[in-house]
Amino acid sequence: MADIVLDKVTKSFPDGTTAVHGIDLEIADGEFVILVGPSGCGKSTTLNMIAGLEDITSGELRIGGQRVNDRAPKDRDIAMVFQSYALYPNMTVRENMAFPLKLAKMAKEEIDRKVGEAAKVLELTEHLDRKPANLSGGQRQRVAMGRAIVRSPKAFLMDEPLSNLDAKLRVQMRTQVSRLQKQLGTTTVYVTHDQTEAMTLGDRVVVMRGGHLQQVGDPQTLYDRPVNLFVAGFIGSPSMNFLPATVEENALRCPMGELALDDRLRRLLTAADAPRQLVLGIRPEHFEDAALVDQAGKGFTFTAPVDLVESMGSDKYVYFSVEGGPAVAADLEDLAADAGGADVPHDRANLVTRLSAESRVRGGQEARIWMNVDKIHLFDPSSGRNITLQEEEPAGVAAS
C-alpha cells in the first residue's frame, strides 16, 4: 500500500496532442479516488501514466514517496483492471489469476492458496477450470478483478471496469467493487465517464476536462459547491438548470421573473466584479409545488405552463419551457456536446424540476412553482467561474 502523488504531470503525444496538462493530485494511502470526465478528457492517459504504460512527458510521479517516472510497470507493483478485461484467452480462470504470481516466482502451494482465496471472495471457485470464452460478462469482470487482487499490490488502477456490463449488473458490481476496496484498504484510482458511478463509489472525485483538473473533492462538495459551470453541469442527474440572468439595479432578471437581490448576493457580485450578464444555475430538487410550501415568502414563486410530468413514484419530474432563451456560455456548449448535443429551441429555455409526489401539477396547465433562492448559483459566462462560492473558503482545489 502506498500513496500516489502526481506533481505537474503532463502528457504530450508524438502527434502534438497534449492529453494531460500539468496535473497536481495527491492520493492518500488506502483512498478510493475516482477520475471522471467526458470521453477524451485524458482520464485513461493519466491512469496509464500512473501504471507506467505511457511515458510521462514532464512532471513527477511518486508512489510511496519514491519517484517512479522511469520505472517499468512491473517494477511499480500496481495492478490494473482494463475496460476490456484483457483476460488471457488461452489460459483457464485459475491460470489467469495465477499468472502474476507465477511471474513473481512464488511457490506453487502459495499460488494455489492465494488463487483459491481470491476465487472465494469473488465467487469464482467453481469456474476456476473454465476458459474466459465460456464465462458470462460479469464472471469475466470478476476474473479481471481477481487477477488484480491476488498479488496484494500497492495500488489498483481501474479503467472503466464496469462499462461493458448491462445496467443492472453494473449497479450490483459497483457495490461489490466498493466493498472489496474497503475490505482490502488498497489505494485505488478508478476511471469512469459516468458521474453516477463517480458519485456513488469514491471517497474523493476528480473532475477532469480537456486534460485539466476542474475540481477535486468529496462527492457532496462537488454536488453542492461546484467551482464552475462545467462541474455544476457534469455532476448530478438530471443536471442543473442553467438560465440567463441579468443584474439590474436591485434585482436579478431571469426568465421566471425578477429575483430580489439580497445582501449576500449583492456583496458577492461586487466582490467578484461580476459582469451584468450571468448564468443562473439551480438544481431540479430546489423547486417545489407552491401549494405544498409553507413559508413561500422565503423563496421566489412564479407561474409557468407545464410541458410534461414524469411521475417516478417517490417524486415527480416536471418539465417547463420558459420564455427568454437558454443560457449562453462556452462551457455549456461543451457539456451539451458531451451529452449528445440535443437541439434546443433558441427562444426558450428548458427547466427541469423535481416536485413532491403529492403535487397535483398536470401537463398542459399553468403551475405555480416555488424556487429556493438560497440554492441558486451564479456563474460568469465567459470564465465559467461560480461567483456564489467566493465568500466562503474555496471548495476543494480548483485549477484553471
Add this chain to the structure above:
Amino acid sequence: MATLDTGPRAKLKWGLLDAVVVVFALIPVLWVVSLSLKTTATLTDGNFIPREWTLDNYRLIFQTDQFVRALINSIGIALISTLIAVVLGTMAAYAISRLDFPGKALLVGVSLLIAMFPQVSLVSPLFNIERQTGLFDTWPGLILPYITFALPLAIYTLSAFFKQIPWDLEKAAKMDGATQAEAFRKVIAPLAAPGVFTTAILVFIFCWNDFLFAISLTSTEQSRTVPVALSFFTGASQFEDPTGAISAAAVVITIPIILFVLFFQKRIVAGLTSGAVKG
C-alpha cells in the same frame, strides 16, 4: 448469419455440388496415382483403373540416386527457407502491427512491391549475381531468393493475425509483472501460433513447389530440387518411357505437403482469441 435451407432436397443438391467439385479437383491427382501404379506395357491403354498393378515405379525412383538426392535437397531447402522466413516475418509483422516507427509505411510498401514483382524478370540478374558470388548451384543460392519472396507473404499473413490480438493483453501482461519479452513469449506467442503455422504452411508450399528459380539457379544434383529433377527424369534405360516413374515421383512429393498440412492443421484452431475481451 444467414441460415440456409436444410431440407432433404437442399442437402441432396449441396451433396451433388460438393461431389462435382471434389471429383473435378481430384481427377488429375487420381490419374497420376493410377499412372504410377501401371506397368510400362499398360501405361498408355487409357484405363483409369490399372489392369496390371505394380509398385515397380516407386521402387525404381528410390533406387535412382538422382531422385533421393533431389528429395533431400527439396526438404532441406524448403524447411530452412520456411524457418527463416517465418522467424523474420514474425518479428517484422509484430513490429508493424504494434509500433509506429519511422519508415513503417515504406517498409510495408516495399514488401508489397516485392510480392508483386514478376519473378521471371529476376531470373537473369539472379543467375548472373549468383555466378559471380559463387552461390550458383548451392543451397543458399535457392534459400535466399525463396526467403525474399516468402517474406512479404509471411509478413502480410502474420500482421493480419497480430492485429487480431488485443493490445490490452500485452498491457495486462506488463501490469502483471512481465517484461516485454515475457509478455511476448507467454501471452502473445501462444495466441499467434495459429497464424505462425498457417504462414509456415503457405511458405513451405511456395518453396516446395517452385520450379522457376530451381531450374535457373541450379545445374547439378548438388542442389537440384524435386520439381526440377522430375523434368530431367529418364526411365530405367534411355529408351524406356519415364511417365510411370515421373508419376510415382509426383505422388511421392505431394506426400510431405499433405503431412505438413495435416500435422499443423490441428494447431490451427480458429477463434482461439475469443473471450479475451468483452463480447
